Amino acid sequence: EDQVTQSPEALRLQEGESSSLNCSYTVSGLRGLFWYRQDPGKGPEFLFTLYSAGEEKEKERLKATLTKKESFLHITAPKPEDSATYLCAVRGTYKYIFGTGTRLKVLA
Amino acid sequence: SAVISQKPSRDICQRGTSLTIQCQVDSQVTMMFWYRQQPGQSLTLIATANQGSEATYESGFVIDKFPISRPNLTFSTLTVSNMSPEDSSIYLCSVVDPKFSYEQYFGPGTRLTVT
Numbered sequence: 001e002d003q004v005t006q007s008p009e010a011l012r013l014q015e016g017e018s019s020s021l022n023c024s025y026t027v028s029g030l031r032g033l034f035w036y037r038q039d040p041g042k043g044p045e046f047l048f049t050l051y052s053a054g055e056e057k058e059k060e061r062l063k064a065t066l067t068k069k070e071s072f073l074h075i076t077a078p079k080p081e082d083s084a085t086y087l088c089a090v091r092g093t094y095k096y097i098f099g100t101g102t103r104l105k106v107l108a
Numbered sequence: 109s110a111v112i113s114q115k116p117s118r119d120i121c122q123r124g125t126s127l128t129i130q131c132q133v134d135s136q137v138t139m140m141f142w143y144r145q146q147p148g149q150s151l152t153l154i155a156t157a158n159q160g161s162e163a164t165y166e167s168g169f170v171i172d173k174f175p176i177s178r179p180n181l182t183f184s185t186l187t188v189s190n191m192s193p194e195d196s197s198i199y200l201c202s203v204v205d206p207k208f209s210y211e212q213y214f215g216p217g218t219r220l221t222v223t
Contacts, residue, residue, distance in 0.1 A: 031210050032209070032210045032211070034211060034212065036214075041198070041217070041219060042216055042217060043112075043200050043202075043214035043215050043216045043217045044151075044200075044214045045214075046109065046211055046212070046213055046214075049209060049210075049211050087150065087151075089212070091210045095153075096141075096153070096212065098150050098151045099150065100149070100150040101150055
């Protein structure tokens, strides 16, 4: 069965304290793995697409990596404005599957 | 990436009434989705709305409760019918243009409260 599991559910970091979020997936016919940022009361904002194992993408303090079984979203020297829920999703042969997200809180 | 708008952004409705949510895209897209997101939860797909065909509903969602229209490649509506407090949620539309990629782009959402 296709599924996506994100960990941890919640993460509190001090400003400048780097860390990683995990997205483990099982899917047949991977068409892409996607990372989104979602602020409270708003729609998800697209961050990255990864298509194949070994691929990496970067944007400001964020870096996403992909293996055959999981993806990591690395946050380097985070700032309070990075506080949000980060969602991972995969596209299989026929449909998209979303994880439940990691709620990140960065303290000043 | 597509720019998506939704109307209304929020509403408070009485039980038993219906609300129609509009989703407008700034470019023509083939695939459009409607999601529901309950407080503190992830996204649940309601239906896929492709222009020129009937919407495809996910398990647990039926057309009588959530009728969808997709009259052209830039517009869709979702109606939440005969509402109950359990329908209180954020409703999101999203689009994909598989000619370019499988990335989904989301609208800002409609926050619905049913009293």
